[in-house]
Amino acid sequence: MAxxxxxxxxxxxxxxxxxxxxxxxxxxxxxxxKESINEESCSTTKSEKAKQILNQGVAKLPGSRKPLYRRYWxxxxxxxxxxxxAISYGMWSIDRTLPDKAELNAVVRxxxxxIKAADGTILRQQGEATTEHLKLEEMPDKLKKAFxxxxxxxxxxxxxxxxxxxxxxxxxxxxxQNVVEGGSTITQQLARILFLKQERTVLRKLKEARLAQKIExxxxxxxxxxxxxxxxxxxxxxxxxxxxxxxxxxxxxxxLTLGEMATIAALPPAPNRFSPQVNLEAAKQRRxxxxxxxxxxxxxxxxxxxxxxxxxxxxxxxxxxxWQIESPYFISYIQKELPKYVSPEVLQAGGLTVETxxxxxxxxxxxxxxxxxxxxxxxxxxxxxxxxxxxxxxNGEVKAMVGGKDFGQNxxxxxxxxxxxxxxxxxxxxxxxxxxxxxxxxxxxxxAPLVVDGYEPKNFDEGFRGWTTMRDALTxxxxxxxxxxxxxxxxxxxxxxAHDMGIKSELKPMYSLAxxxxxxxxxxxxxxxxxxxxxxxxxxxxxxxxxxxxxxKVIWTDNFxxxxxxxxxxxxxxxxxxxxxxxxxxxxxxxxSDRPVAGxxxxxxxxxxxxxxxxxxxxxxxxxxxxxxxxPTSGGSSTxxxxxxxxxxxxxxxxxxxxxxxxxxLEGRKGTIKAQAIKPNRIINRAVPSSKDSDDGEQQSYxxxxxxxxSYQGQQEDQTPRRRRxxxxxxxxxxxxxxxxxxxxxxxxxxxxxxxxxxxxxxxxRRRYTPPSGNSSGSQPSWRxxxxxxxxx
Numbered sequence: 001m002a003x004x005x006x007x008x009x010x011x012x013x014x015x016x017x018x019x020x021x022x023x024x025x026x027x028x029x030x031x032x033x034k035e036s037i038n039e040e041s042c043s044t045t046k047s048e049k050a051k052q053i054l055n056q057g058v059a060k061l062p063g064s065r066k067p068l069y070r071r072y073w074x075x076x077x078x079x080x081x082x083x084x085x086a087i088s089y090g091m092w093s094i095d096r097t098l099p100d101k102a103e104l105n106a107v108v109r110x111x112x113x114x115i116k117a118a119d120g121t122i123l124r125q126q127g128e129a130t131t132e133h134l135k136l137e138e139m140p141d142k143l144k145k146a147f148x149x150x151x152x153x154x155x156x157x158x159x160x161x162x163x164x165x166x167x168x169x170x171x172x173x174x175x176x177q178n179v180v181e182g183g184s185t186i187t188q189q190l191a192r193i194l195f196l197k198q199e200r201t202v203l204r205k206l207k208e209a210r211l212a213q214k215i216e217x218x219x220x221x222x223x224x225x226x227x228x229x230x231x232x233x234x235x236x237x238x239x240x241x242x243x244x245x246x247x248x249x250x251x252x253x254x255x256l257t258l259g260e261m262a263t264i265a266a267l268p269p270a271p272n273r274f275s276p277q278v279n280l281e282a283a284k285q286r287r288x289x290x291x292x293x294x295x296x297x298x299x300x301x302x303x304x305x306x307x308x309x310x311x312x313x314x315x316x317x318x319x320x321x322x323w324q325i326e327s328p329y330f331i332s333y334i335q336k337e338l339p340k341y342v343s344p345e346v347l348q349a350g351g352l353t354v355e356t357x358x359x360x361x362x363x364x365x366x367x368x369x370x371x372x373x374x375x376x377x378x379x380x381x382x383x384x385x386x387x388x389x390x391x392x393x394x395n396g397e398v399k400a401m402v403g404g405k406d407f408g409q410n411x412x413x414x415x416x417x418x419x420x421x422x423x424x425x426x427x428x429x430x431x432x433x434x435x436x437x438x439x440x441x442x443x444x445x446x447x448a449p450l451v452v453d454g455y456e457p458k459n460f461d462e463g464f465r466g467w468t469t470m471r472d473a474l475t476x477x478x479x480x481x482x483x484x485x486x487x488x489x490x491x492x493x494x495x496x497x498a499h500d501m502g503i504k505s506e507l508k509p510m511y512s513l514a515x516x517x518x519x520x521x522x523x524x525x526x527x528x529x530x531x532x533x534x535x536x537x538x539x540x541x542x543x544x545x546x547x548x549x550x551x552x553k554v555i556w557t558d559n560f561x562x563x564x565x566x567x568x569x570x571x572x573x574x575x576x577x578x579x580x581x582x583x584x585x586x587x588x589x590x591x592x593s594d595r596p597v598a599g600x601x602x603x604x605x606x607x608x609x610x611x612x613x614x615x616x617x618x619x620x621x622x623x624x625x626x627x628x629x630x631x632p633t634s635g636g637s638s639t640x641x642x643x644x645x646x647x648x649x650x651x652x653x654x655x656x657x658x659x660x661x662x663x664x665x666l667e668g669r670k671g672t673i674k675a676q677a678i679k680p681n682r683i684i685n686r687a688v689p690s691s692k693d694s695d696d697g698e699q700q701s702y703x704x705x706x707x708x709x710x711s712y713q714g715q716q717e718d719q720t721p722r723r724r725r726x727x728x729x730x731x732x733x734x735x736x737x738x739x740x741x742x743x744x745x746x747x748x749x750x751x752x753x754x755x756x757x758x759x760x761x762x763x764x765x766r767r768r769y770t771p772p773s774g775n776s777s778g779s780q781p782s783w784r785x786x787x788x789x790x791x792x793x
Contacts, residue, residue, distance in 0.1 A: 150266055587600065
């Protein structure tokens with residue numbers, strides 16, 4: 001370039017010098033003048049060209065063509081290339097904001113939550129969701145064709161975007177001077193439903209078109225149509241054709257007439273404006289238009305069209321099914337469990353389907369049983385609330401849950417949220433620890449006044465039975481024996497076993513632990529008793545089996561493994577003892593006619609809590625009755641046992657009868673738990689005073705001092721005539737100190753005491769003591785002799 005520049009400068013200088021010389025020469029000769037003029041003009045032209053080339057910095061050889069920048073095809077090519085680059089960049093930018101390929105299989109909208117029962121029925125839906133998701137083959141053929149004729153007449157020909165349909169829609173709208181037809185395809189509408197918002201912007205339309213193309217690449221036409229018909233909003237709170245058929249006509253889709261199908265298919269362009277509930281005439285006009293298009297496209301005959309147009313549009317509105325909440329207490333439990341299994345980001349995105357463990361048939365039976373008890377016994381026995389939970393102990397699945405009387409008035413779930421004293425139901429863990437430590441259930445303990453480190457437990461009837469075996473003490477729910485057993489096995493082993501079996505609440509080491517002074521909830525207590533039903537294995541209770549994302553893929557599944565909490569032999573012995581509670585003890589009201597039952601009753605101070613936890617090998621069910629404000633009731637645990645039976649009779653219909661394991665030998669057993677006996681600082685074993693002491697004027701410092709040895713074989717409490725029962729309940733209402741009849745007790749004198757047994761109380765009366773007459777055969781043994789254990793014990 002530098003050489004060319006110097007050469008042009010040199011030539012320009014020479015030309016200039018030559019011109020100067022010629023101008024100075026004589027102009028006599030004309031030819032010479034002409035030559036000089038020609039040379040001068042030539043020199044001037046070359047000089048100007050050289051200057052132009054120098055000014056532009058471009059060298060141009062003699063005889064070359066125009067520069068590129070002055071050619072039209074150069075600019076045309078540059079424009080086309082720039083357009084292609086700009087379009088590619090724009091598509092790339094849009095694609096970056098679109099969902100990836102995996103998400104295109106979404107079958108539900110965002111921000112929705114669907115909770116299903118074990119049989120697949122929908123319990124609850126939140127957000128813009130359809131209650132009934134239908135397969136395409138489950139929908140009437142004419143209903144599908146009505147939507148195609150109304151919304152996308154070239155649905156089977158285009159690849160997501162229908163340019164011909166857009167042009168036709170624009171022409172028809174201009175001709176009618178109104179919006180009578182839309183240009184969006186069914187695929188575009190599905191893209192907007194699943195992934196986009198409803199704002200009216202150019203960017204949204206571009207995204208919609210691009211998404212429609214991607215959806216067409218990944219889904220078949222049938223899959224697209226099925227998703228659309230299940231998700232499209234059709235006004236009046238209806239999402240999908242199944243909801244619309246119910247909301248407008250109270251029918252299933254198979255019961256719809258052709259006119260009703262056309263009415264529903266006419267709704268997508270303006271669901272609220274064309275809704276037959278809002279504007280019946282507009283709905284008819286849109287229906288007739290859809291019928292006309294179906295006729296033009298060959299989907300129906302002229303006669304079909306005429307009959308459908310002449311059909312009276314009879315509206316029978318119903319509320320959307322998703323507004324109806326089934327098993328509300330269970331649903332609230334599930335919603336609180338969800339964060340344990342999925343991240344907050346997944347929950348926030350929504351679109352989840354939760355498959356649960358609940359059995360709708362059993363749920364209904366449980367609700368009926370609790371409501372019946374509250375309606376009948378609750379009024380007479382002064383309790384207003386009740387709860388029930390049913391668990392399959394083999395896998396931990398919650399099969400039914402009733403958290404209270406009325407969820408609409410009070411959302412407090414008394415199965416999972418109410419912490420209450422379990423009363424004598426906790427004795428099951430105390431005795432299980434003793435059995436697992438190698439003790440014999442026929443081993444006897446003294447049922448007599450006891451004060452240990454200042455704590456004085458009392459029995460529910462404030463009487464004493466003398467030497468009593470562990471089995472009989474559990475059967476009759478004797479409090480003092482339970483405390484003595486706890487002292488022998490220790491706090492730590494008992495608490496550890498209770499926790500291993502399923503108790504989650506804190507358990508404090510205190511003597512009243514044996515009588516259920518530590519608060520627990522019904523779910524954990526029932527689950528813990530389920531360990532008895534499974535030969536010592538415990539499975540975490542849960543209500544969710546699977547969680548699916550928007551694409552229908554499983555993102556969580558239950559995998560709860562059973563853990564050994566108690567050895568098989570100890571479990572079999574405890575089950576044998578708990579069966580006796582139902583057969584002969586405080587739980588007789590829970591007996592089933594066709595199968596064995598095991599369980600335990602429980603009642604707390606002033607009957608504030610009434611419990612029964614019972615089980616068969618396949619099911620464990622817990623019942624609680626009481627008041628939220630902790631007011632005393634005038635009922636007994638037999639009412640809870642009766643409620644248990646009301647449910648179980650229905651739940652076990654058609655269920656095979658399974659037997660409990662056989663009881664192993666009681667002698668020569670080795671313990672699997674090491675007992676850690678408690679060493680009290682001070683323990684007082686008081687003698688049981690006789691009536692003679694009272695006749696001699698010696699007043700005792702504690703109540704229940706008269707020794708009542710009579711056998712309690714009278715009528716059961718729930719079979720007692722109402723007037724007599726009320727009299728005895730008023731006259732002898734129980735009260736122990738930290739709990740009630742079957743729970744903790746104190747030294748504080750009480751005015752009333754309650755009876756918690758399967759028999760009527762014996763009313764104490766003063767009678768003169770008659771001493772035995774020597775060693776005669778008719779003499780009666782003294783009270784000290786009667787307290788001695790028999791050889792069989």
